[in-house]
Each structure stands twice: as C-alpha cells, then as structure tokens.
Amino acid sequence: MMPRSTPPNSTQLNPQDRLHNPALAVFWDFWWPLVFISFPLLCRVWCDVCPFMIYGELAQKWRTGPAAYPSKLLKWPREEAERYGPPFLFSLFAAILVWEGVWDLPHTAALSGWLLLLITAGAVVCSVLFERRLWCRYLCPIGGMNGMLAKLSMTEVRARQGVCSGECSTYHCYKGGCATPPDGLDSTGCPFYSHPAHLTDNRNCTNCMECLKACPNGSVEFRLRLPGSDLWSGHTTSEAEVALMFILLGSVFLHNIDQMVVQLGADPALLGLVGVTPQHIVASLVTLAAPGLLAWGADAAARRNPGGANTAITFLLNRAAEVVSSITKAAAPVAAGSGSGSGSSSSAPMLAVANPGAGAATAAAAARPLPALPVPAPFLTLSYGYLPLLWAATLSHYLRPLLAEGGRLLPISAAMFGWEDAPLPVAVADPAVISFLQGSLLLFGATTGAALSRKLAGAPWASFSSQVALIAVFTAELWSLIVH
Structure with missing residues (x-):
C-alpha cells in the first residue's frame, strides 16, 4: 500500500502522511524491513538496541539510583509470567495489527506515535517495578516476534556445559558481578536471566554479549550454525508462539486486504472495508485468524484420513x-x-x-495396497515449517517501501518544511528489480518451509502433503498480492 500524498499545511511542522513526515517514513520504510533482515544474521539483536527499552533502563537506573529514594526492585514472578505472558503478548499484538490495518497507522503520524508510546510505556512501567527486562522477555509483542524468528538465525551464543559445571563458581554470566580473573570483566548479568549453557534456542538471547564479557573461563562462544537448527534439536513448542506465527502470517494478507477483495470481484468500499467500520474490524480479525485455522484444518483432515x-x-x-x-x-x-x-x-x-x-x-x-504412511510429528511441531514463509512474506511486503520510498528521505524531510521542489538526491530501485527480489524471497521461503517441514515431520512427504500444499497455496496468493 503506497502512502497518501496529502500535502501538509505550510504553517504546521507535523504532517501526518509518509510523503511529508520523515519520522513516519523512517519507522515504516526502514525499521520493519531492517528488523527482518537482521533475524537470519544476528537473531534478536534488535532487542539489544531497542529504543523503547532505553527509556525503561533510564527509569530503572533512576529508581535505584541516588537521585531518587533508592529501593530494591521486585523479583520476577516467573510462574505468573510464564502462564499469563504469552496470552497477553498474543492479544496485544493482534489488537495492534487490527489497529494498524483499520486505522491506517503507516500513513497517520499521530496514531503511529501513540503506538510507540504504548510500547514505551509498557517497558518503563515494568522496568520501574521489576529488575532487568521482564517486559522484553515475557510481555513485549515485538520481543515475542523477535524471539520466535530468531530461531532461524545462523548465529548463536552458547556456553560449553562441561566447562560451566566443572570450573565456574561465580555464575557472573547469569547473576552479574565484579571482574573475575583471568578473563571475566565487570558485568550486570544477563538482562533476560538466561544462562548460556542452558539455552536450547535463540528465543531468550539478544546477543548482548554480557555473558561472554563476564565469563572468566572462556566458556561462552559466539558461533555460526545451520540456520534454524533450534527447531529440530531440543526445541520446545509453544501454542502461543504458533498462534503468534500464524496471525503474523495473516497480517501480510491483511496489509493487502483490498486486493484480495478485488480478486473476489467485490468493491472494498461497498463492503465497508475502507475506513473505520465494524465490517473492517471483523474482516481484519478473520484475515488474521485464517492462516492458522486453515493450517489446523488441513492437518486435522489429513490425520483423520491417513490413508x-x-x-x-x-x-x-x-x-x-x-x-x-x-x-x-x-x-x-x-x-x-x-x-x-x-x-x-x-x-x-x-x-x-x-x-x-x-x-x-x-x-x-x-x-497391491501400499503400506500405511508413518504418522508425522504433532501439529504444533509441524507448524514451525511455516516460519521461513512468514519471514520471507513479511520482508517481501516491506521490501517495496524500503527500496521505492526509503531513498526519498531527504526530499520527504524538505517537504515537511514546505520545500516540495527542493533539488535533493533520490535513490530508488527499479520496479522490476523490486519485483524480482520479492518473488525470489517468496520462492525461497516456500522451498525452505517445505524442507523444514520434512525435517520436523520425520516422515515421508506424502504423510504431510496437506501442509506442503497449503504452503504452495499461500505462496501463490502472496505472489499475486505482493509481486507486481
């Protein structure tokens, strides 16, 4: 969806559209595509430089520092956070996606600002009450997405369990502490309370390197690995995580809901799918839920009739x-x-x-009748085969704003002050190049998703053919919506 080109009032410095507001352009044209580009390279490193949590950490330092009446921060309520955190994260992200689609946040600066304030407020409140980064690990919707997609990364931070159990007596990588010879430096400890020797995936690691800095025994290592290896080696499935994955896949379709309605031969305006209407809200919720329901239904039907x-x-x-x-x-x-x-x-x-x-x-x-097919892995395990397609589809969607609009940042900044015709440099990619990159991403996501499904299923292709077919259907529809 291209930004609106409503010219700003010459007396105002707060235009609401993306063609005249550089802050809005940076957030929607650069932020999201760069976040998704970072996942396969450095897992959820974006959380380590998160601008929302900067204010949370400042508030936390003020809360415990001499400037205010110092008091001890609360310990994490781990049991409650593990139980109620995932549903809260999922519900908040679903609400944000509906808000974004129905109220057109990418082209409305004021509402985008309120979204940023909402996430910042959550980070600040949790940081003032609890130690370290409870918000980032359990409650932040963007953090939940980052942790899930970080499992596709080709890098990881891990420790050698034998060294940790046999030589370590300080646990500074986990708890924090002063410098410890010969190699350990002063450290505040892991902000997520994750021990590098106990990590089974990248979900709770931001590559902040605090553990590597604190370890006196050289146990912690930054490693290259096979991308996605988390998913078939000691991985623990999560219903909330799978649900989040499918609504994020649904959000790519939601971004293009107008085109989907036109494909069906209907007019979005006549159906009330333009602007803030009850029909638009309901259609958005249905679109978000559709990929997950289709995947679950196809899997259930295949298991009910394995022959x-x-x-x-x-x-x-x-x-x-x-x-x-x-x-x-x-x-x-x-x-x-x-x-x-x-x-x-x-x-x-x-x-x-x-x-x-x-x-x-x-x-x-x-x-002669063929032998019965082996039963594939459970649906929750098999569902992670859609993860590469989610990554590729989302990046493909945001690739066009990055390559077609991102290079106009200087003219957009000048337009905010009314200098519409300022001769400033512009760098944009050819539409054919963008389409080629988008199509290549979708094909890569579909192929990788099918291969990952085969690895997770632990059974012949025919036993989970419904999932492979659905990946192909999703890819074909995304191609028709995104690549143009």
Whole structure:
C-alpha cells in the first residue's frame, strides 16, 4: 500500500502522511524491513538496541539510583509470567495489527506515535517495578516476534556445559558481578536471566554479549550454525508462539486486504472495508485468524484420513500402469509388422510377448495396497515449517517501501518544511528489480518451509502433503498480492 500524498499545511511542522513526515517514513520504510533482515544474521539483536527499552533502563537506573529514594526492585514472578505472558503478548499484538490495518497507522503520524508510546510505556512501567527486562522477555509483542524468528538465525551464543559445571563458581554470566580473573570483566548479568549453557534456542538471547564479557573461563562462544537448527534439536513448542506465527502470517494478507477483495470481484468500499467500520474490524480479525485455522484444518483432515494419500498414490500408479499397458499392446502389432518386412523374424515376437507381460506385472504391482504412511510429528511441531514463509512474506511486503520510498528521505524531510521542489538526491530501485527480489524471497521461503517441514515431520512427504500444499497455496496468493 503506497502512502497518501496529502500535502501538509505550510504553517504546521507535523504532517501526518509518509510523503511529508520523515519520522513516519523512517519507522515504516526502514525499521520493519531492517528488523527482518537482521533475524537470519544476528537473531534478536534488535532487542539489544531497542529504543523503547532505553527509556525503561533510564527509569530503572533512576529508581535505584541516588537521585531518587533508592529501593530494591521486585523479583520476577516467573510462574505468573510464564502462564499469563504469552496470552497477553498474543492479544496485544493482534489488537495492534487490527489497529494498524483499520486505522491506517503507516500513513497517520499521530496514531503511529501513540503506538510507540504504548510500547514505551509498557517497558518503563515494568522496568520501574521489576529488575532487568521482564517486559522484553515475557510481555513485549515485538520481543515475542523477535524471539520466535530468531530461531532461524545462523548465529548463536552458547556456553560449553562441561566447562560451566566443572570450573565456574561465580555464575557472573547469569547473576552479574565484579571482574573475575583471568578473563571475566565487570558485568550486570544477563538482562533476560538466561544462562548460556542452558539455552536450547535463540528465543531468550539478544546477543548482548554480557555473558561472554563476564565469563572468566572462556566458556561462552559466539558461533555460526545451520540456520534454524533450534527447531529440530531440543526445541520446545509453544501454542502461543504458533498462534503468534500464524496471525503474523495473516497480517501480510491483511496489509493487502483490498486486493484480495478485488480478486473476489467485490468493491472494498461497498463492503465497508475502507475506513473505520465494524465490517473492517471483523474482516481484519478473520484475515488474521485464517492462516492458522486453515493450517489446523488441513492437518486435522489429513490425520483423520491417513490413508487418503496412499489411496491417491495407488490410483495414480494404477492409471499409469493402464496407460503403459495400452501403449504396449498397441505398439506390438506395429512392431511385428515392421519386423517381418525387414527380415528380422526373431526380435518382433519377443517384443510382442515381453512388453505386455511387463505391463501386466506393473499393473499388478500398482494394484497391491501400499503400506500405511508413518504418522508425522504433532501439529504444533509441524507448524514451525511455516516460519521461513512468514519471514520471507513479511520482508517481501516491506521490501517495496524500503527500496521505492526509503531513498526519498531527504526530499520527504524538505517537504515537511514546505520545500516540495527542493533539488535533493533520490535513490530508488527499479520496479522490476523490486519485483524480482520479492518473488525470489517468496520462492525461497516456500522451498525452505517445505524442507523444514520434512525435517520436523520425520516422515515421508506424502504423510504431510496437506501442509506442503497449503504452503504452495499461500505462496501463490502472496505472489499475486505482493509481486507486481
């Protein structure tokens, strides 16, 4: 969706549209695509430089420093945070996505500002009450997304368990503490209360390197690894995380809901899907929920009829055997006739007798029932196969604003002051290049998602063919909506 081009009032310095407000352009044209580009490289490092949490940390230092009446921050209510944090995070993100789509936040500076203030307020309140970064680990919607997509990263921070259990007695990487010879430096400890030797995935690591700095034994390492290896080595599934993944995939469709309605031959305005209307809110909620419901329904149907794939394969083999047999029978007389005319009396009868027998054997083999397919991994485990497609689809959506609008930042900044015709440099990519990159991303996401599904399923392709088919359907629809 391209930004509106409503010119600002010459007496104001707070234009609301993205073509005249550089802050709005930076947030929506640069922030989101750069965040998604960072995931495969440095997991959730964006959380380590989060501008929202800067204010939380300042408030925390004020709360415990000499400038105010110093008091001790509360310990984390871990049990309550583990229980109520994921539903809160999911609900808040869903509400933000509906707010963004219905109220058109990307093109409305005031509402985008309120969104930033909302997230900042959550970070500040939690930092004033609790130690370290409770908000980032359990409650922040953006943090939840970052932690989930960080599992696709090709890097990780881990510690050698043998060294930690055999040589460490300070636990400064976890708790924080003063410098410890020979290599440990003064550290505040992990802001997420994560021990690097106990991490099973990248969800609760921001690559802040506090643990590496504090470790006196050289146990903590920053490593390269196979991207996504978290997902099949000691990974713990989460219903809330899978639900978040699917609504984020639904949000890509929500960004293009107007085009989807037009594909159905309807007018978005006549259906009340333009502006703030009850119909628009309901349609947004349905769009967000649709990918998850479709994935769950396809998986449930396939598991309810596990022989369906075998039946289809058997039918195709039978049909192929019938075609081969009919072609062989039709070719035999012709081959015999040509053999007698040429004086070759031995080869023709052999062809006429041998080939029908081969066709009958093929038909008999195809008619035998195939063995039952192995049961694939549970739906929650298998669902993570959609994660590469989510990453690729979201980045593909935000790639056009980055490459087509991001290079206009200087003219946008000048336009805020009324200098519409200022001769400032512009750097934009050719539309064909953008479309090529978007299509390549979608194909990469679909292919990688199918391969990851195969790894997670631990079963032949036919046993989870419904998921592969749905990935293909999602990719085809996203292609029609995004690549143009």
